Amino acid sequence: MDTESLLELSAHKGSAVQLGPFESNLKDDSQVACRGxxxxxxxNGQTISGYVHDAFQxxxxxxxxxxxxxxxxxxxxxxxxDFGWGLPLQGKAKWTMxxxxxxxxxxxxxxxxxxxxxxxxxxxxxxxxAPGFFMINVQALVRKAxxxxxxxxxxx
Amino acid sequence: xxxxxxxxxxxxLLCLPAVAQAPAGGEKVAANELIDxxxxxxxxxxxxxxxxxxxxxxxxxxxxxAALERFIPAILAKNGLPVPTFxxxxxxxxxxxxxxxxxQSEAPRYVLAIQSSRYDRQTGIDMIWFEAKLIDRTxxxxxxxxxxxxxxxxxxxxxxxxxxxxxxxxxxxxxGLIRLPNAVPLDLKGQPIENHTVFASDIE
Numbered sequence: 444m445d446t447e448s449l450l451e452l453s454a455h456k457g458s459a460v461q462l463g464p465f466e467s468n469l470k471d472d473s474q475v476a477c478r479g480x481x482x483x484x485x486x487n488g489q490t491i492s493g494y495v496h497d498a499f500q501x502x503x504x505x506x507x508x509x510x511x512x513x514x515x516x517x518x519x520x521x522x523x524x525d526f527g528w529g530l531p532l533q534g535k536a537k538w539t540m541x542x543x544x545x546x547x548x549x550x551x552x553x554x555x556x557x558x559x560x561x562x563x564x565x566x567x568x569x570x571x572x573a574p575g576f577f578m579i580n581v582q583a584l585v586r587k588a589x590x591x592x593x594x595x596x597x598x599x
Numbered sequence: 600x601x602x603x604x605x606x607x608x609x610x611x612l613l614c615l616p617a618v619a620q621a622p623a624g625g626e627k628v629a630a631n632e633l634i635d636x637x638x639x640x641x642x643x644x645x646x647x648x649x650x651x652x653x654x655x656x657x658x659x660x661x662x663x664x665a666a667l668e669r670f671i672p673a674i675l676a677k678n679g680l681p682v683p684t685f686x687x688x689x690x691x692x693x694x695x696x697x698x699x700x701x702x703q704s705e706a707p708r709y710v711l712a713i714q715s716s717r718y719d720r721q722t723g724i725d726m727i728w729f730e731a732k733l734i735d736r737t738x739x740x741x742x743x744x745x746x747x748x749x750x751x752x753x754x755x756x757x758x759x760x761x762x763x764x765x766x767x768x769x770x771x772x773x774x775g776l777i778r779l780p781n782a783v784p785l786d787l788k789g790q791p792i793e794n795h796t797v798f799a800s801d802i803e
Contacts, residue, residue, distance in 0.1 A: 449697060505697075575717055
């Protein structure tokens with residue numbers, strides 16, 4: 444939950460939407476390989492795009508902007524995701540995601556977010572900490588979308 | 600000779616954390632006046648299990664949590680910053696409760712949200728990072744923020760919770776948001792709170 448985004452959204456009460464499903468362009472929408480230490484998995488059989496959907500849902504819901512009877516529906520698509528392992532000579536580790544939001548009113552918003560972090564030599568610690576930075580990147584993605592001047596146009 | 604060297608080394612290691620007692624200053628992002636009271640929302644997140652995204656547990660133990668819940672509002676009030684409303688929330692209710700607090704008509708102008716934001720695992724040092732954000736209810740803007748480390752070591756939770764509250768107060772004072780009634784924050788018995796349990800690595 445991003446506090447800045449929440450404050451931003453709270454100014455738009457009354458612009459409620461339905462949040463529809465998020466689709467994915469990823470080959471595997473449930474896990475991602477991590478430095479030969481086995482995959483980083485999603486919990487409880489959730490998909491990566493489903494996690495991104497839930498992050499938007501929680502943020503919009505908390506601000507009172509979700510209404511199941513709203514005539515406007517916003518859906519999403521996880522266009523791409525890249526996980527850089529930050530191995531020596533590769534620069535910092537990073538998560539990069541691009542999401543497209545489509546409103547039933549015809550408006551579209553494409554948002555990308557990258558979160559960099561130190562890779563380090565210890566693969567075990569790296570793969571234990573990487574999910575935390577994934578979550579930070581999703582939060583940054585949600586913040587970037589919500590604070591974009593075009594976001595409110597999706598809700599009307 | 601070796602015993603003396605060992606003693607010196609031991610003293611050096613034990614004394615090292617005390618060198619970094621000064622808390623880091625918070626980041627003031629908007630002009631504001633001195634504040635005389637603050638509502639506080641303390642958030643405990645669940646973090647992912649190892650190499651799993653999206654599920655997990657709160658790594659802060661029940662004793663640590665109880666200490667933070669007790670000492671943060673009490674130490675703030677003891678040092679001249681009353682806390683009329685203090686609430687503790689998890690992930691599901693953080694957003695809605697924060698907005699409810701902001702929209703209360705009978706409330707101080709500022710809400711202090713202390714949100715657990717990151718679980719940092721390092722060799723031998725696991726810690727939670729809390730992000731403290733002071734929100735101006737009228738403008739609905741964050742006017743000051745500070746990162747607060749919490750080491751997951753279980754021992755001395757009360758003393759460490761006092762030090763965390765002290766860290767908040769000193770940083771707010773240095774940012775010109777409050778005026779401490781004493782040179783350093785006092786504990787509930789009126790004694791100066793020592794920051795020896797806040798390690799240099801916590802602050803950086």
